[in-house]
Amino acid sequence: MNKETIEAGKSIAITSYILGIGVFIAMSMNAESKNPFATFHIRQGLGLTLTFISLGLIISNFDSLLISFPMWIFISVLWGYGIFTAIKGETKPMPLLGTYFQKWLSNIS
Template sequence: MDQETIDKGKASAITGYILIVGVFIAMSMNSEDKNKFASFHIRQALGLSLTFISLGLIISNFDNLMISVPMWIFISVLWSYSIFSAIRGDVKPAPLVGELFQKAFKSIS
């Protein structure tokens, strides 16, 4: 991916990491020019947001710190890795789940 594509899509890519609202804003920002860099990070951000919400819904039933703290750490590490990857201009999927997000949301471009 060339540097011009990365520079044009960087704002949309970073915006996507603002939980679920940012994903929808980034999708609308990327709707006209279909930047590949932005699309990659929008898929990552959507996957992370849905993972956060679904794990939160499941784990909230237990009301136990031994269960909820690892979930928060897991999501925080993945989110930090992904947003710093977008800021640096890298196209690296999130560890463990990034490739799954790319396959599951391949229709989002």
């Protein structure tokens, strides 16, 4: 990927890491240009959002800080990793789940 492509998609990529609504905003921003850098980070952001929602639904049944706190740490670390790689202009998948996000969400462009 060249520098122009990365710079053109950087704001979209950063927007995609705003949990929840940010992914959909980034998808609409990337609808016309189809920037590959932004698309990579949209997939990562959407995967992170879906992971956050699914873990939250499962863990909310337990109502225990000993169970919910590690989930928040896990999501926070992945979120920080994703947003910092977008800011640096890199396309590194998130640890543990990033390659799966790219595979499972490959139809999102």
